Amino acid sequence: MAIEITLPRFGRTMEQATVLSIHVRPGDPVKKGQTLADLETDKAAMEMESPAEGFIGSILVEPGMTLPVDTPMFVLTEDTRPIDPALLDKLRRKVEDARQTILEIKPANMHSVDLSADADQSAHLMSKIRSVTGPIEAVSAFDASGRLTASQLIPGSRIPLNRWQKIIADKMLASKRQIPCFYLNLHADVTDLAALRQQYNQQANPPLSYNDFLLKAMADSLCRYRILTGRLAAQSIELPEQIDIGIAIDTEHGLVAPVLRAVDKMTLPQIAAAAEDLTRRARHNALCPEDLQGGCITLSNLGGCGIDSFIPIVIPGQTSILGVGRITEQCIPDNDRIIIRKRMTLTLSVDHRLVNGADAAQFLDSIKKQLERPQSLLEIS
Numbered sequence: 001m002a003i004e005i006t007l008p009r010f011g012r013t014m015e016q017a018t019v020l021s022i023h024v025r026p027g028d029p030v031k032k033g034q035t036l037a038d039l040e041t042d043k044a045a046m047e048m049e050s051p052a053e054g055f056i057g058s059i060l061v062e063p064g065m066t067l068p069v070d071t072p073m074f075v076l077t078e079d080t081r082p083i084d085p086a087l088l089d090k091l092r093r094k095v096e097d098a099r100q101t102i103l104e105i106k107p108a109n110m111h112s113v114d115l116s117a118d119a120d121q122s123a124h125l126m127s128k129i130r131s132v133t134g135p136i137e138a139v140s141a142f143d144a145s146g147r148l149t150a151s152q153l154i155p156g157s158r159i160p161l162n163r164w165q166k167i168i169a170d171k172m173l174a175s176k177r178q179i180p181c182f183y184l185n186l187h188a189d190v191t192d193l194a195a196l197r198q199q200y201n202q203q204a205n206p207p208l209s210y211n212d213f214l215l216k217a218m219a220d221s222l223c224r225y226r227i228l229t230g231r232l233a234a235q236s237i238e239l240p241e242q243i244d245i246g247i248a249i250d251t252e253h254g255l256v257a258p259v260l261r262a263v264d265k266m267t268l269p270q271i272a273a274a275a276e277d278l279t280r281r282a283r284h285n286a287l288c289p290e291d292l293q294g295g296c297i298t299l300s301n302l303g304g305c306g307i308d309s310f311i312p313i314v315i316p317g318q319t320s321i322l323g324v325g326r327i328t329e330q331c332i333p334d335n336d337r338i339i340i341r342k343r344m345t346l347t348l349s350v351d352h353r354l355v356n357g358a359d360a361a362q363f364l365d366s367i368k369k370q371l372e373r374p375q376s377l378l379e380i381s
Contacts, residue, residue: 011289219263221366229296246298
């Protein structure tokens with residue numbers, strides 16, 4: 001008996017994948033759960049496992065092929081007897097037909113990828129990029145550390161884009177073309193927040209970061225202004241049952257934005273622990289595709305890089321993104337005297353198809369007011 005093994009759907013938004021390498025040969029015995037191939041989607045790189053025990057009767061694909069979900073890839077048999085040639089011809093035609101659907105849409109939103117390296121080289125490449133990025137974040141051409149090497153940064157040289165950069169370029173262009181955004185900017189007085197955080201962290205574990213307070217303020221404000229959680233779907237706006245927030249995280253492999261789930265149901269210490277775990281997994285390449293999907297808003301904080309303010313790009317599928325700048329000390333008039341206060345710049349990018357200016361302004365103002373009353377964030381359960 002022959003079993004047709006097709007390209008599985010690893011995530012609900014996955015539509016296709018590229019074959020990076022194949023770990024088996026025709027005639028090889030395989031066990032259930034054994035890795036057959038390494039695949040790359042627009043979310044992450046992952047291993048494809050055998051669904052059953054048997055022998056590899058035929059391999060229908062090659063490294064470098066981009067295939068839609070459910071395309072036949074292998075034929076698994078109970079023994080090493082030859083497979084019916086008519087069945088193989090039928091499966092090969094299915095593979096070619098499936099590949100043709102990819103080629104037909106390629107000019108609009110696909111790019112070819114050069115994976116002419118042998119299987120060992122591809123497997124080595126896989127170890128460098130497994131589970132590296134979300135749909136829109138910037139990723140550099142990578143060496144073992146994921147960064148551009150000095151040999152690549154020669155004046156006058158030409159650095160080819162890798163597959164991730166091509167995908168990201170398409171996503172960023174789609175965001176700018178398809179999402180009509182407007183932008184709001186304000187300053188929050190975080191003098192009391194800085195003092196409370198310092199005091200709290202002297203006696204609590206895990207310690208609270210500024211991002212933890214921001215996430216809590218965002219989640220609570222989203223509960224008040226639910227339209228900011230919406231997702232445009234055909235002729236309607238879908239509101240999720242829980243509030244999931246993406247966090248932009250810088251890693252040695254590039255920038256990723258995994259999603260923290262049900263933030264509205266967490267206390268500040270719970271947010272701190274969950275965010276710490278998400279950051280740790282992101283920096284150890286341990287994210288799964290589901291970690292990079294969904295979310296209604298993303299938090300991007302460049303304050304640690306010394307940036308005063310910036311305008312972030314809304315991730316397709318989300319409604320908004322909050323950009324946070326560094327905390328600065330400023331002289332503020334207070335009646336007839338001048339006082340020094342700590343201030344943080346908040347910039348909100350919003351999809352105008354779903355949200356109007358008034359709702360977005362009230363949402364951002366709500367975040368500001370909660371940051372200026374940080375004790376309330378500790379008390380919200």
